[in-house]
Amino acid sequence: MTPPKAKRRRAPAMSPEERREMIVRATIPLVIERGSAVTTRQIAQAAGIGEGTIFRVLADKDELLDACVLETMSPGNSLAEIGSIDLDQPLADRLREAAEAMRAHMDRIGAVMGALQTTGGRIRTERPAPSGQVPDRQAGINPACDALAELFEPECDTLRLPPERLAVLFFGLLFTSSHHDSPQDIAEIVEVFLHGALTTSA
Structure with a gap:
C-alpha cells in the first residue's frame, strides 16, 4: 500500500x-x-x-x-559589520575592517546613484520630514562614529584623545580620501592615522 x-x-x-x-x-x-x-x-x-x-x-x-x-x-549593514569586529585583535586590524565595511557601503551608494544618473532616473534621497522639519543629515554619521568609538575602547588608557573624538577624526579621514582605495591603501591610512607621518627616527 x-x-x-x-x-x-x-x-x-x-x-x-x-x-x-x-x-x-x-x-x-x-x-x-x-x-x-x-x-x-x-x-x-x-x-x-x-x-x-x-x-x-x-x-x-x-x-x-x-x-x-x-x-x-541606510548604514545598517555596515554598522552591523563594525559591531561584529573582534575587539581582541590589534587596533589596526579593527580599524582596517571597519574602514573596508564603510568603503563597501559608500561604493554601493555610488553604484546605485551612478546607474540612476546615467539612465536619467530621478534621485530622491530623503523621506519627507514630519511637520515640515528639515531632515537630520547627521543621522547616518552619528551611529557610524559611535560604532567606531567602541573599537578604540580597549586601548582607552593609552589614547591621546577620547574614543569619541578619535572616531570622528578617523571617519573624516576616510571620507576625504579616495573612495577607490585598495585594501593596501586603507591599511596605509590606518597606519598613518595611528602612528603619524613621521618615522620614530625622524
Missing part, C-alpha cells in the same frame, strides 16, 4: 512591510546593472513573484526606485 503523501506546508505569508523590503533588496542589484531602465517584469522575475505583487506594496516604479536609494543609503 502506498503511504499517503505528506502535505506540503505553505510558507508563512509575509507582511506588507516584509514583502516591500524583499522586493527592494531584489531590485537593488538590477538598478546597479540597468539603472532606471529596469522594468517591473525584470524585478518580479528576480524576486520570484508576480508583477502585480509589486504594486500591492508600492505605488509605482518611481516609489520603488526611491525605496532602493533609501535602503542603499
Whole structure:
C-alpha cells in the first residue's frame, strides 16, 4: 500500500512591510546593472513573484526606485559589520575592517546613484520630514562614529584623545580620501592615522 503523501506546508505569508523590503533588496542589484531602465517584469522575475505583487506594496516604479536609494543609503549593514569586529585583535586590524565595511557601503551608494544618473532616473534621497522639519543629515554619521568609538575602547588608557573624538577624526579621514582605495591603501591610512607621518627616527 502506498503511504499517503505528506502535505506540503505553505510558507508563512509575509507582511506588507516584509514583502516591500524583499522586493527592494531584489531590485537593488538590477538598478546597479540597468539603472532606471529596469522594468517591473525584470524585478518580479528576480524576486520570484508576480508583477502585480509589486504594486500591492508600492505605488509605482518611481516609489520603488526611491525605496532602493533609501535602503542603499541606510548604514545598517555596515554598522552591523563594525559591531561584529573582534575587539581582541590589534587596533589596526579593527580599524582596517571597519574602514573596508564603510568603503563597501559608500561604493554601493555610488553604484546605485551612478546607474540612476546615467539612465536619467530621478534621485530622491530623503523621506519627507514630519511637520515640515528639515531632515537630520547627521543621522547616518552619528551611529557610524559611535560604532567606531567602541573599537578604540580597549586601548582607552593609552589614547591621546577620547574614543569619541578619535572616531570622528578617523571617519573624516576616510571620507576625504579616495573612495577607490585598495585594501593596501586603507591599511596605509590606518597606519598613518595611528602612528603619524613621521618615522620614530625622524
